[in-house]
Amino acid sequence: MLTFASAASVQAGTINIVVKTVLASQNTKFADPRLSDLIRELESVFRYSSYQLLSQNAMNLNMNQTGAAPLPEDRVLKITPARITGNRAELQLVLFKGDRQIFQTVIQLLNNGMITVGGPEYKGGYLLFNISVSF
Amino acid sequence: MSKYQNICDSMLLSRFFDRELEPDEQTLVREHIKSCPSCQKMHREHQAVSDFFRAGMDEIVSQIRFDSLETKILEQIREKQISWQTKLKLFFLSRRIIIPIAAMAAMMFIFFSLTVKSPVSVAGPSALITSFTGDISSVMFLETPESHQTIIWFQETF
Amino acid sequence: MSKINTDSWDDAKLLSLLRQGNEDAFRALVQKYQARLFRTAYGITYNKEESAEIVQEVFLKVWENLHSFREESKLSTWLYRITVNLCLNWKRTWKRRFRHYHQPIENPDGSEIPELTNDEEHPESALQKKEQEKILWEKIGELPEDARAILVLKECEGLSYDEIADLLKIKKGTVSSRLFYARQRLKELLKDYFDEKEGA
Numbered sequence: 001m002l003t004f005a006s007a008a009s010v011q012a013g014t015i016n017i018v019v020k021t022v023l024a025s026q027n028t029k030f031a032d033p034r035l036s037d038l039i040r041e042l043e044s045v046f047r048y049s050s051y052q053l054l055s056q057n058a059m060n061l062n063m064n065q066t067g068a069a070p071l072p073e074d075r076v077l078k079i080t081p082a083r084i085t086g087n088r089a090e091l092q093l094v095l096f097k098g099d100r101q102i103f104q105t106v107i108q109l110l111n112n113g114m115i116t117v118g119g120p121e122y123k124g125g126y127l128l129f130n131i132s133v134s135f
Numbered sequence: 136m137s138k139y140q141n142i143c144d145s146m147l148l149s150r151f152f153d154r155e156l157e158p159d160e161q162t163l164v165r166e167h168i169k170s171c172p173s174c175q176k177m178h179r180e181h182q183a184v185s186d187f188f189r190a191g192m193d194e195i196v197s198q199i200r201f202d203s204l205e206t207k208i209l210e211q212i213r214e215k216q217i218s219w220q221t222k223l224k225l226f227f228l229s230r231r232i233i234i235p236i237a238a239m240a241a242m243m244f245i246f247f248s249l250t251v252k253s254p255v256s257v258a259g260p261s262a263l264i265t266s267f268t269g270d271i272s273s274v275m276f277l278e279t280p281e282s283h284q285t286i287i288w289f290q291e292t293f
Numbered sequence: 294m295s296k297i298n299t300d301s302w303d304d305a306k307l308l309s310l311l312r313q314g315n316e317d318a319f320r321a322l323v324q325k326y327q328a329r330l331f332r333t334a335y336g337i338t339y340n341k342e343e344s345a346e347i348v349q350e351v352f353l354k355v356w357e358n359l360h361s362f363r364e365e366s367k368l369s370t371w372l373y374r375i376t377v378n379l380c381l382n383w384k385r386t387w388k389r390r391f392r393h394y395h396q397p398i399e400n401p402d403g404s405e406i407p408e409l410t411n412d413e414e415h416p417e418s419a420l421q422k423k424e425q426e427k428i429l430w431e432k433i434g435e436l437p438e439d440a441r442a443i444l445v446l447k448e449c450e451g452l453s454y455d456e457i458a459d460l461l462k463i464k465k466g467t468v469s470s471r472l473f474y475a476r477q478r479l480k481e482l483l484k485d486y487f488d489e490k491e492g493a
């Protein structure tokens with residue numbers, strides 16, 4: 001069961017998740033102002049001159065409820081919160097491209113923390129998926 | 136006086152002048168000079184040469200603005216420290232370059248399966264990765280140096 | 294730049310603070326030694342610009358090599374040693390020598406030669422004297438650099454033969470004889486000047 005969640009209202013026991021799809025490239029020099037915090041963080045590891053926000057998906061999920069964020073080139077990131085352990089939310093992330101599963105991972109993400117998943121080449125740059133949670 | 140064949144010796148006087156003789160020798164020569172016009176003259180010349188040289192050097196030194204030299208020195212030290220920090224930054228920069236290249240190089244087209252047991256730490260990385268499985272050619276787990284934001288970098292198979 | 298109050302800091306105290314990376318201690322070190330090291334460098338190089346560069350280089354080296362300083366010798370000896378070595382091995386030594394042999398009258402700095410007498414009552418003779426001193430000062434510049442190194446360390450810095458021998462890594466007897474030779478040369482150079490002075 002998939003929920004294409006929008007900016008849903010916050011419910012008790014639910015987790016707010018935001019997925020930002022970013023195109024990082026060397027082509028131009030551009031820092032999307034909506035990404036300023038993220039860029040500052042990424043710049044300590046990556047050397048790209050341009051960070052462009054392609055899309056943003058916000059979802060509000062219950063435990064074991066799966067949300068999906070549509071990504072470029074027929075990719076979909078499915079996110080399922082499993083539990084809260086201390087100040088971390090355990091999430092299952094599964095990335096699909098078409099019908100094919102690219103990877104699946106289980107992470108424990110800090111409340112108000114974020115993780116960036118990246119790598120696919122896209123339009124002369126690389127795609128980054130930044131996932132942040134709050135609960 | 137028997138200690139020296141010839142006490143009117145300019146080499147000896149030079150050492151006397153620099154107070155480099157043994158105390159008894161020093162006394163001996165001092166006493167001798169009092170009664171020897173030739174040595175007195177040598178000693179005066181000695182003093183004059185020394186004065187001329189010192190005065191010239193002091194004059195040069197007095198023309199130097201040492202406060203600005205000090206500022207320059209401190210600036211250089213700070214630059215050195217900065218260049219050290221730059222070196223550290225370069226280390227991260229080189230890691231930046233490696234990320235995509237290493238990923239490209241590691242195209243083994245294998246089914247990638249990995250379980251990462253992250254250390255238990257509350258103030259550790261933003262995300263602990265407890266498992267990772269994928270049909271990908273490579274994957275890397277990184278952390279930003281300052282606020283420990285977790286990054287997963289993967290290379291899809293083609 | 295404000296002066297650091299270092300009245301209670303001897304070299305040992307300074308050194309221990311320096312090793313803790315204390316910047317005030319470093320400034321104190323610079324303030325305490327920069328003029329002395331400059332004078333030493335100038336005595337050898339006979340060039341203000343180079344001497345200033347050398348002094349900067351000395352302090353950089355000190356900053357970088359504090360950890361390797363062994364307290365077998367005094368801090369000041371270590372500083373003088375670095376200075377003298379830098380002067381004698383300075384990259385533009387050849388240029389300096391070239392200048393000395395090809396511009397015998399002019400001061401290598403192109404600056405005013407130190408005025409040693411203040412003879413305002415006789416402007417003409419004062420001018421003559423000044424000219425003479427200029428030539429003499431230039432002639433001192435023709436002494437071998439190692440001889441001038443010993444001369445400046447003895448005459449200006451007041452180091453003992455033992456200290457000079459230690460920092461130049463030569464025998465005490467060599468210090469004594471080179472100093473003697475340097476002074477003899479100076480006496481010869483200054484002979485007429487002093488005779489005139491005495492006769493005047």
Ligand SMILES: [Zn+2]
Binds near residue numbers: 168
């Ligand atoms: Zn005598």
